[in-house]
Amino acid sequence: MRMLLRLVLALCLAAWWSGAARALDVRAAVLRVDYPTVLPIARSDVRPEDLGFAGAALGDEDNQTTGSFLGITFATSNVTATPETMMEALDTILSEGIRLIVVMARAPDLLAIADKAGPDVLILNAEARDTSLRDDQCRANVLHISPSQNMMADAVIQFAMWKKWSRLFLIEGSNPADTALADAYRKAATKFGAKIVETRVYEDTGGSRRTDTGHVLVQRQIPVFTQGAKEHDVVIAADASDVFGLYLPFNTWEPRPVMGSGGLRPVTFHPDHEAWGATQFQRRFEELTGRLIHEEDYDVWLAIRVIGEAAIRTGAAEVPTLRDYMLSDAFELAAFKGRPVNFRSWNGQLRQPVILTDSKLTISVSPQDGYLHQRNTLDTLGLDQPESACEAFQ
């Protein structure tokens, strides 16, 4: 059925292209809201100036190569804003007639932007991972390129269960974002039959992030902090604030692996990923931007490719046609993760595999073998249709 639909669409498109030699302009914008942040624990995690925009540039280039054979022009503009100026920035984008906007912002700001932009605009979320955005807070004009926290947590716990490491020692940060992430791990543990044997909260006491010989103290503090935990197979770090997760590996009292915000981390992409043709993608990105890729770059690249793919296959640049096609069974995109990615039609979340990395290599990719689903095994990650309270897509 799905193939038939695709074939019909392809044939229609072929007829359309041969019948009409009109040019098509597809214009999009990336709106990045920058927040005051403290420095990351690891120096290589510092956000580059062109974070996200670099992915848009490559996405544009990839789309344009195809577009040049079809008479389609792709152009994406980059806009930075602060939480104070973002609405003004949105107005400017809209006044230029742009209706396809990739947004890199935190959840409340994303919602504010989406609600102000209205139903004629399609927002592609390339940053906020809050599960609520895919649940009761979903919006019909927002599609989520970034995976939800629940998808990431499920990816980690599936791997733990595949390893038969079912007893988890959960360490969560003290900020609300950390608690939300820890909730995702609690839910994943229940979902896949793991047991959280103990939970501890690591207080964020502020202070400077990197000090000379900081490891000397860390090496003494972390063992003490993790001492005396109930018998566990693995430590799960829920540290959305980047306060302690990276300190845990090798420093725990018991010799146990760490997963989550430190050790084996779930990511959408990383610069050492090479499988499924990703080497060529990495080389293209590095040649264009002169640096290694970050997750945000990949997420924005994917958003721009989603727009490009929908425009190329439908021959349209209008939001309703593109949105319908993106949410249809006919839509699919290769994303260097070994299988097609496409959207969950009930909440606008992009289905995608999650890479698990030790910060050097791809150690594994979830969903893991044996996690089955009646629709698509990718739906074993994150909110499934019956669990989601999203009604905007009905």
Add this chain to the structure above:
Amino acid sequence: MKYSILAAALLAAHPALAAKVFVTNERGNTVTVIDSGTWEVIDEFDAGNRPRGVGVSPDGKLLYVCASDDDQIKVFDTETYEELYSLPSGPDPEQFTKHPSGKLLYVANEDDNLVTVVDTESRTVVAEVPVGVEPEGMAISPDAKYVINTSETTNMAHFIDTETYKITGNVLVDQRPRSAIYTMDGSKLYVSSEIGGTVSVIDPNAEGGPKLLDKIGFEVAGVQPEWLQPVGVRVTPDNKWLFVALGPANRVAVIDAETDEVVDYILVGQRVWQMDFTPDHKYLVTTNGNSNDVTVIDVEAQKAIKSVQVGMQPWGVAITPE
């Protein structure tokens, strides 16, 4: 009479008359040589860094190997396995197709969106043709008028005129087109889409330019649909059968090339990638990247009859002509 029996006996016993099967081992950086008479490994030699696409010259004397990480095509003697020289191929050569005369190679350069045309005699680059993003599959029409390139991120089959080196037609296909092949009568072109999970059937001679006719889908009980990833494609010379390697589904699909319906799936090794026929077309050899072996398929019986262990991560296969 007596002589002919003797001759037949000699023919049967003489190993030199069997074809040589050359398998590139992507990870092992070697080529494994198999005798198609005995299906025994007779040699393995170093073939540069990351050998992938492979082919034999029409006279059977030269072996061309894309050493992808060396950015060149290495040329070996098919008797001595000595490296003779290398051809300029452009960066990261992955696959190529040959002009029937053997004079020209058409090479897909995955890294810079080009098809490079290489003269095998003067060992020079004759032309560079800009194509879509991540060019991969290469095919040539039986009349040698068109070379086909598939680009993996652009998701197109590009038709390149071999006289002018201009693109004369583009057909959109499903995600990540990997390989292309013409039927021997030139009436159809098949393009496999690894991530799309389909094989596109294209009429290359349609009025108004090449036209998509149909898409072949795959279904195997007990195999997740996303693992049915078509990669290598081969058509029998009588245009009756199309064989499609299905990657991590560990199967080769057998398709009736008249109706374009799948009639069977042959279980082979793990991550089946590329394939080639023996010169008599009695056997089809598949490379299985994750089980480090090749499977020999009896073409008429449509059955796997043997597997042969080769080097690490076999990728491509080429067999000497008669």
